[in-house]
Amino acid sequence: MNEQKPTIPELFLSPYNPQDHEDKIYKLWHESGYFNPDNLPSERTEQFSIVMPPPNANGSLHAGHALFVTVQDIMLRFERMRGKKAVWFPGADHAGFETQVVYEKKLEKEGRSRFQMTREELYAEILDFTLANKSFMEGQIRSLGASCDWSRELFTLDDKVVKIVYDTFKQLETDGLLYRGARSSNWCPKHQTSFSNLEVEHEERTEPFYYFKYGPFVIGTARPETKFGDKYVVMHPDDKRYKDYEHGQKIEVEWINGPITATVIKDEAGDPEMGTGVMTITPWHSGIDFEIAKRHNLDYEQVIDWRGKLLPIAGEFAGMDIRDARKKIVEKLEAKGLVDHIDENYHHSVPCCYKCGREIEPQIKEQWFVHMKPLAEKALIALDAKKFSFVTERDERVFRHWLTNIDDWPIARQIAWGIPIPAKVCDDCGHGMVDLENNLTTCTKCGGGVHQDPDTFDTWFSSGQWPLCVTDFGGESDDFKNYYPTSVMETGKDIIFFWVARMIMLGLYRTGEVPFKKIYLHGMVRDKHGKKMSKSKGNVIAPSEIQEKYGTDALRMALIVNNVPSTDMNLDPDKVNAYKKFANKLWNITRFVLDNTTDYEPPIEHTPEDVAFENEFLHPMVKEIHEHMDKDRFDLAAEKIYHFVWDHFASTVIEESKPLLATEGAIRASRQRMLHHYLVTSLKLLHPFMPFVTETIWQELPEKMRDSDILMVAPWPFNPDV
């Protein structure tokens, strides 16, 4: 018969298979209640809080999501193990314009269009779509191991959010920081909405530049299709070539559709170096022209409609799409002998919609703006006073530059999917009035009738107040008191202006405090050759597929090692595979340790040799790893741990232990204790990075080895204060 000898858990006899354990382990964590800081031991007093950037609930998670979940989860798990009262606030974003675009594409595939629906119908459909995606997406976040507190989850359309956003809107009006005015706005003829400057991309193009005869002048333009209404000719007051012309002088000009009377305007915006130094202006379709027109109180008229078609002012060209019109107009001018010459190699940048690439058409539009200068100045003062800081100083410079040159922010979007703007607009004078109670019936300025503003907020206006919302600012819980300002804001550097800057300014505005103390920005995840992932290139790496093939821990390690803060990184499946092997290595280390310590009974004294060994190698390595963690260099910490486990623990400690374990007595027992110590230390150090495999192993360890039932809340193996 077989001898009855203690044995190791059977699961270590086969390789580590992530699929068998991940769901169960997440459930264990979740049911432990420790995601919620209220359930952590009450002696924990120091707080650590992070607001999760709420993912857009309009699709599945991409590699960038996996990266931020990983980085933030590492921070949370590290701080939680260090003994802090750690909380991570999860959420989901309705993502106004982004989601509406996704939904419109879906409609298009079904042969439908948003323009055939009422706003209410569209809103209701997108809401269903978004909520379905939201729960799908939350499942994916869980699968990545996110140790966030789901009991505190918030959606950007929840009442709590809307209330805070509306209060801010009202307060901005009260403080004179909000205005409604006619200004040049970035209009996308396809999406039928205006944008802030941030949503406009500038595309470098080489196009013809046309010189037309305009009375006695030659004017240059890249956009002949806008020129129908041009009746002002502008030049610099000091341009000697035109000293014989006086400001206000009328001249007769034969133009596209016949003779017109033009007026000479002397304005410093006229650049003598540019072209002939003379230009005509189209205030309705050019921001700079609009400024000139305002300075001189000039007339202006819309030439291109909201869909990008020419209006009746264009005469025979009326109704023509501007993309077709340019060539035809030049042909006509040519026929009339009004083309002076054409420069075919004009290099310039053209504003385009960041989403569809269609040329942005500047249009004069009445809308809401937030006066940003005062808000930006306060943010800069807070930065100077070190109320918050960037992990990478390069981002701080970029941030400063943008805030210093900030424009007013158009916060309205002409789309259905979003938080409605609680305001009335006067039918007569166009005056805008914030109306939270929804009871204004007459204009507060002229007494005229009013109508509801049909627009919705720029999604960044509400998400700019997100830290206030998740911490329940003005609410009944203690979260705001306990967790605001939060410890760290971790997000992509691509939204430093869209989101980070706005959160700082609006958080500071509402509460007097910047919503986070530290800003850690990560770069973009690219494919293994450094190319941007895109559906059209077919190089998109879906986290869920990688997780299935290599395990979540392996994906997390691959996303972290060599990933320098604020720098783009490449994701190579081969690299993920390397960390899959690593998880298995750890698995087999455990098998070896358990196999060789079944008879080990602590407590036992280390031999002097083993004490010396740990002092020489183990302790300095742990310290070094800790210091990388403490400085937010998780990339370096992860790599160190990898080598600690593989090269030091496995290749050195275990190999050298083999002969010692073959002996009897104190030497063997001391080595057994050392193996336990190394294994426990490795699991703890590695847990923030590879939470699933480490917790799976932890749960199988004999009680005598563990100082906590759950590794997630086990004490971190290094304390700098001791």
Add this chain to the structure above:
RNA sequence: GCGCGAUUAGCUCAGUGGUAGAGCGCUUCAUUGACAUUGAAGAGGCCGGAAGUUCGAUCCUUCCAUCGCGCACCA
């Protein structure tokens, strides 16, 4: 136009004022051994170019080249 970053092994990228590192790939060998999701050994780099600071530079300074990115209402 203004600003920023990069240039290190075949590929993708870390890193350091003092004989150069990782992953993958490659070569050779080993293997009833905790682990073939393995082990051992190895090949492979004037650390973009030029000048400077220094006892010493891949690292600091300046210039140049190439690539990439951000910001920007120039007709």
